[in-house]
Amino acid sequence: MDQLLQTLKDGVTLGSLYALIALGYTMVYGILKFINFAHSDIVVLGAWLSLTIAAKLLALMGIVDPPAWMGAVVLVGAMVACGAVGFTIERLAYKPLRGAPRLNVLITAIGVSLLLQNTGQLSALFGTSPRRIPDLLPDTTLLSIGQVQLKLLDVVGAGTAIALMVALEWLVFHTKIGRAMRATSHNVNVAALMGIPVNRIISFTFVLGSMLAAAGGFLWALKYQTIKQTADSSWVLLGLKAFVAAVVGGIGNVRGAMLGGLAIGMIEQFGAAYLSSSMKDVYVFTILILVLLVRPSGLLGKATIEKV
Amino acid sequence: MNGRAWKNMASSDANLLSLITASRPGAAPTLLRSALPVVVIVALAVMAQVVLKGLLGGYYADLAITIGVNIVLAVSLTIVNGFTGQFSMGHAGFLAVGGYVSGAVTYYFSLTQWGSAAAAGGRLSGMPLSTEGLAWLGAGDVLFPVALLIGGLVSALLGLAVGLPSLRLRGDYLAIVTLGFGEIIRVVIQQSGPALKTPEAAEQAGVLGMATGLGGALGFGGLPKYTSLFWVVLFAGLTMLVAYRIKTSTSGRAMLSVREDEIAAEAMGVNTTRTKVWAFVIAAFFAGIAGGLYAHKLGVALGPVDAGFQRSFDIIIMVVLGGLGSISGAALAAVVVTMLPEYLRAVADYRMIIFALALILMMILRPKGLLGVREVWDADLWRGLFRRGKSAKGGGK
Numbered sequence: 001m002d003q004l005l006q007t008l009k010d011g012v013t014l015g016s017l018y019a020l021i022a023l024g025y026t027m028v029y030g031i032l033k034f035i036n037f038a039h040s041d042i043v044v045l046g047a048w049l050s051l052t053i054a055a056k057l058l059a060l061m062g063i064v065d066p067p068a069w070m071g072a073v074v075l076v077g078a079m080v081a082c083g084a085v086g087f088t089i090e091r092l093a094y095k096p097l098r099g100a101p102r103l104n105v106l107i108t109a110i111g112v113s114l115l116l117q118n119t120g121q122l123s124a125l126f127g128t129s130p131r132r133i134p135d136l137l138p139d140t141t142l143l144s145i146g147q148v149q150l151k152l153l154d155v156v157g158a159g160t161a162i163a164l165m166v167a168l169e170w171l172v173f174h175t176k177i178g179r180a181m182r183a184t185s186h187n188v189n190v191a192a193l194m195g196i197p198v199n200r201i202i203s204f205t206f207v208l209g210s211m212l213a214a215a216g217g218f219l220w221a222l223k224y225q226t227i228k229q230t231a232d233s234s235w236v237l238l239g240l241k242a243f244v245a246a247v248v249g250g251i252g253n254v255r256g257a258m259l260g261g262l263a264i265g266m267i268e269q270f271g272a273a274y275l276s277s278s279m280k281d282v283y284v285f286t287i288l289i290l291v292l293l294v295r296p297s298g299l300l301g302k303a304t305i306e307k308v
Numbered sequence: 309m310n311g312r313a314w315k316n317m318a319s320s321d322a323n324l325l326s327l328i329t330a331s332r333p334g335a336a337p338t339l340l341r342s343a344l345p346v347v348v349i350v351a352l353a354v355m356a357q358v359v360l361k362g363l364l365g366g367y368y369a370d371l372a373i374t375i376g377v378n379i380v381l382a383v384s385l386t387i388v389n390g391f392t393g394q395f396s397m398g399h400a401g402f403l404a405v406g407g408y409v410s411g412a413v414t415y416y417f418s419l420t421q422w423g424s425a426a427a428a429g430g431r432l433s434g435m436p437l438s439t440e441g442l443a444w445l446g447a448g449d450v451l452f453p454v455a456l457l458i459g460g461l462v463s464a465l466l467g468l469a470v471g472l473p474s475l476r477l478r479g480d481y482l483a484i485v486t487l488g489f490g491e492i493i494r495v496v497i498q499q500s501g502p503a504l505k506t507p508e509a510a511e512q513a514g515v516l517g518m519a520t521g522l523g524g525a526l527g528f529g530g531l532p533k534y535t536s537l538f539w540v541v542l543f544a545g546l547t548m549l550v551a552y553r554i555k556t557s558t559s560g561r562a563m564l565s566v567r568e569d570e571i572a573a574e575a576m577g578v579n580t581t582r583t584k585v586w587a588f589v590i591a592a593f594f595a596g597i598a599g600g601l602y603a604h605k606l607g608v609a610l611g612p613v614d615a616g617f618q619r620s621f622d623i624i625i626m627v628v629l630g631g632l633g634s635i636s637g638a639a640l641a642a643v644v645v646t647m648l649p650e651y652l653r654a655v656a657d658y659r660m661i662i663f664a665l666a667l668i669l670m671m672i673l674r675p676k677g678l679l680g681v682r683e684v685w686d687a688d689l690w691r692g693l694f695r696r697g698k699s700a701k702g703g704g705k
Contacts, residue, residue, distance in 0.1 A: 035480050096672045103393055104671045106480060107628055110397075111667030114621060118660040233491070236617055240488055247484070281495050285488040292481060293473045 002147045007273040008266075013154050013223065015265020016161035020216040021242035022249070022257040023168060024209030030185035030252035031205050034102055037109040038089060040239020041116035042082050042210045044230050046217025048126045049078040051133045051227055058134055071136040075160070075218050079211040086210025090203055120230030128229045133221045157219045164215055165258055168208070172254055181205060185252060216242075237281060241268070244288045250301025259299060349545035357432065357538035369537060370606065371650065376540030377602045378642040380547045382626035383635055384594035387551055389624070390633035390681070391560060392587045393567030394475065398486030399595050399623045401493040402463045404615030406596025407603035408497065408522055410459030411531045411610055414451055415503070416518045418532055419510050422447070427532035434536035452534040456543075456600040463596025464589045471588035476581050482588075487617055494615040498525045505530075527611030528603070535605040543601060544639075547594050551635045554590070563587050564633070564681070625663050629670065631679030640684070 021043055028036040054074045058066060093112050097105050120126050143150040172178040183191040184201045192198045220238075221227055228234055241264055249260025264284055271283040291298065361369045381403060388396045419425045429435045430446035466489075474485040500522035504510045510518055522528050554560040562583045565573040574580050603610040613619070626645050630637030649659055670677065 035483065093668050093672075100671075100675060101393075102480065103395060103632070104675050106395055106483060107624075108668050108671040110621070110624065111664045111671065114660055114664035115668070118664060122657065231618070233494075233616055233618075236487075237491055240484065240491070243484055244488075247481075278499055279495070282492050285485075285492055288485065288488065289473050292477060292485070296477050296481075 002145075003273060005145060005148045007269050009148060009150065009154065010273075011266035011269040012262070013158050013265075014269060015262035016158045016165075017216055017219055017223070017261075018242050018245045018265050019258045019261025020161045020164060020212050020219070021239070022245040022261045023165070023254065024213045024216075025243050026246040026249070026251055026254060026257040027181075027205050027209050029246070030254075031181070031188070031202055032094070032105070034105045034109065035243065036209070037106070037239075038112040038116060039209065039213055040235055040242070041113050041120075041230070042086060042213040043217040043220065043238065043242075044120065044235045045085060045116065046078045046082045046214030047221040047227050048120065048217075048230065049081050049214070050074050050218040050221050051131060052126075053077045054134050054136060065138075066134070066136055068137075071156070071222075074136065075215060078218050079214040082214030082217075083207040083211045086206045086213075087203055090206040094206075095199070095202075117231040117235075126230060130226050130228045132226050135225075136222065153222060157223055160215065160219060164212060168212070168254065171208075177201070177204065241281075241284050244284055247288060248291050248298055250298030253298065253300045256298055256300035263299075345549050346546070349542060349549065352545060353538045353542040356541040357434065357536055361434070361537050371647070372537060373535060373540050373601075373605055375643050375646045376537075376544045377535075377598050377605070378623075378626065378646050379544045379639045380540075380594055380598035380601065381623045382630065382638040382642040383544075383547045383551050384591040384598065385623050385627045386630070386633065386635060386638040387554065387563075387587050387594075388591040389627050390631070390638070391555065391563040391567060392584050393632070394584055394588070395480065395483040396486045396588065396591065397483045397617065397620050397624065398470075398488070398490035398493075399591070400617070400619035401486070401490035401615050402467060402592045402595035403599040403602065403619065404490075404493050404497065404610075404612075405466055406456075406459035406463040406599030407610050407614065408459075408528060408599070409462045409596070410455040410600035411528055411603040412519065412522060413455035413458050414448075414534070414604065415528075415531050416510055417451060417455075418448070419504070419507050423507050425530055425532055427534055429532075429534050429536075432536065432538045433534045434538070448532060448534055452539070452604065456539075456597050459600040460593045460596035463599070464593035467589045467592025468585065471585045471592075475584040475588060487620070490615050490617055490620055494612045497522060497612040497615060500524050502526070503528060503530065523611075525612060527609040529609045531604055531610065533604055533606045535601050540601055543594075543597055547597075548635055548639060550590070550594075555633075555635065559583065559586065567633070625667060628667060628677055631677030631681065633681035634677065634679040634683055636684040637677060637679035637682075641678075 021039070024039045024042070025036060028034070028039070054066075054070070057070065057073065063070075089112055093108050094105065097108055121128050137153055137156060140152045141149045142152055142155060170178075172181060180191070180196045180201050181204070183194065183196055184198055184205075188198055191201075242261070245260035245264040246257045247260070248263055249256025249258070264287070267283055267287055268280050272280040275283075356372075360372075364372060381399065385396065385399050388394050415425050418428065422428060427433065427435060428446050428448035429452070430449050432445060432449045433452065435446065470485060470489050471482075474482045500520050501517075501524060502521060503523045504513055504518065504521045510521075513521060554563070562573070562578045565576065565578055566580050566583050570580055573583075599614075602608060602614070622645070626641040627638050629645070630639070630641030645663075649656060652659070655662070
């Protein structure tokens with residue numbers, strides 16, 4: 001019973017993180033139809049920026065025990081900075097390739113990803129050794145059932161992720177710019193003919209996705225505290241799993257990404273708890289292969305026929 | 309065309325065959341013509357081992373071996389990424405599979421049959437003769453190519469298993485699946501147990517124990533070091549030959565047509581899934597061979613890192629810089645990308661940053677890579693270079 005509850009809790013907290021990152025993949029794929037390989041590097045950037053901002057801010061103000069609003073400041077700071085980086089990347093690297101073959105955009109995305117990974121490794125920036133983010137939240141236990149402890153950290157982490165997703169849901173389905181995003185994702189050319197500033201919408205989507213990625217990075221840093229160097233393979237795995245979540249939910253579908261994220265988090269945690277923890281990365285990819293075989297359009301995605 | 313007709317005849321009826329060869333004098337020279345490049349490659353490989361190795365000296369001969377392995381990797385990836393326009397990002401996974409499988413074969417075969425994992429090669433493997441027999445060969449010189457082939461075949465089988473589900477869909481899924489595949493291989497290798505050191509331990513563990521005793525996270529050390537300039541030049545040459553033969557054949561045309569427009573290719577009767585899967589399997593086979601060559605190279609300790617995505621990216625960079633679909637371009641890029649860090653030690657920290665920027669700029673400014681699908685010996689490549697006004701045909705599109 002304890003193990004079940006514990007696994008359930010871990011699955012939800014991890015799954016909400018995956019969902020947050022998967023949203024960035026799915027939004028960009030929905031509009032531009034390519035996998036933004038650099039997305040996971042924005043997550044890493046978000047994590048490292050959170051660390052830098054938190055460390056600088058605490059040192060500047062001379063506080064050892066940070067007040068509760070400090071976390072929010074760090075989060076917003078990282079989100080704004082990553083949004084700016086996402087905007088720049090889209091303008092400089094992806095925009096010149098609008099209309100180019102898909103493969104070229106994919107290669108450019110890999111190039112951007114490599115660039116971010118290796119620039120981050122420079123000693124002038126984040127260096128190659130892992131670092132620990134200062135404690136932003138007190139280590140309080142809110143609730144304990146048997147051996148299972150529900151910590152403030154878990155609640156804040158999952159709560160922030162869910163709040164951001166609700167905000168995104170509102171933005172996409174209940175505002176004018178959200179309608180424009182959906183129209184662009186449906187058909188870029190027709191959307192442009194209808195007077196939608198397509199380029200601005202694409203930029204906006206990138207900024208939005210990058211901000212969610214930064215939030216994901218922040219929450220990741222909060223959850224695991226030690227942050228590995230930017231070119232570490234665990235980051236690539238994180239990005240891959242988030243992408244798998246987007247595919248499982250139905251790529252291009254915002255609600256699907258949330259569902260897929262939760263599903264992947266659960267599968268990983270339950271597999272690790274009940275089967276074997278060293279193979280947990282393998283389960284996720286088995287799921288990917290199964291989904292591609294049985295239902296390539298994902299849980300919530302609609303099957304589309306490619307027309308000439 | 310002639311070659312295929314020849315083969316069909318051979319399988320159906322031997323009598324008829326002799327009749328046809330008698331009436332069609334073109335058949336025998338065709339066979340000769342297709343065997344000739346292989347003979348030339350073998351001759352070149354022997355020359356490389358006998359003459360070139362002495363001229364280059366230890367350090368450069370070693371560098372040449374690394375370059376050769378990278379040429380096999382880059383050219384084989386060109387078959388997938390260049391010819392069919394699909395995007396495999398787990399080529400290093402196949403490298404590791406080939407390396408580990410062939411390494412396990414040579415290591416445990418030598419250990420159990422010959423009592424020691426030390427190399428038993430002859431001059432082809434760059435060693436003094438240790439056993440009697442043919443003047444040039446040692447027992448290891450026979451074992452090594454067999455092990456390489458087994459590694460390549462296992463790798464190709466895995467390629468089939470990975471390629472079948474993902475290649476039915478659009479190319480970007482393949483990128484994710486193969487990237488995941490490489491990482492899974494890495495994780496699985498990390499779980500393997502320590503390598504068995506003595507013949508007795510190996511006997512006791514049985515086949516299954518030997519198959520899982522691959523050194524784990526520490527790497528598979530102690531493999532016999534067979535890889536020499538001969539083997540590397542031989543397989544680099546064969547890989548390029550096969551790639552070139554594919555490119556100029558019917559199936560190669562089918563691959564290129566899939567790359568240009570999948571729907572149009574299907575409309576013209578090309579079985580796109582089969583074409584893509586074949587390309588992927590062939591590429592996996594040669595990547596496995598390259599892995600075997602790499603694993604048995606002096607100074608290399610094969611480890612789980614070799615399956616990782618960073619290694620795959622290195623190979624992708626070679627293919628993209630050389631030109632998506634150019635065999636000679638990929639080979640040239642393999643030479644340059646391998647040698648650059650050796651000479652630019654000062655900027656070693658910035659190596660990957662420079663390559664990443666080159667990748668981005670290349671896609672914006674010259675989307676088909678340096679050479680595109682053309683080869684170094686294609687005349688119009690040079691014409692295009694010298695007459696700038698007319699270069700639009702290959703460069704700009």
